[in-house]
Amino acid sequence: MNEDVDPGPETTDPVRTGVSRVDAVIEAVEHLEERPIEEHVGVFETAHEELRRALEAQPDDDSVEPS
Structure with missing residues (x-):
């Protein structure tokens, strides 16, 4: 691995x-390190x-929270 590469x-x-x-999905994934690996x-x-559901939802249907 090249150590000169700036990450x-x-x-x-x-x-x-x-x-x-x-x-809400991003937040759940951000907190994965706090959960046991079996739950990942x-x-x-x-x-x-x-x-997938968010992509299928109507553009103005942001009020529906994830289940």
Whole structure:
């Protein structure tokens, strides 16, 4: 591995999209390190499902919270 490569700036601010359904998924994934590794697959499966639902939702249907 090349040690001279700059990995870029570290981002400390959480990423938010302004879409509540998507932001809820991002927040759940951000907190994975606090959960047992056995729960990670379930979190990713739920994240995938919620992101799919968000993409299928009407553009103005941001008021519906993830299940």
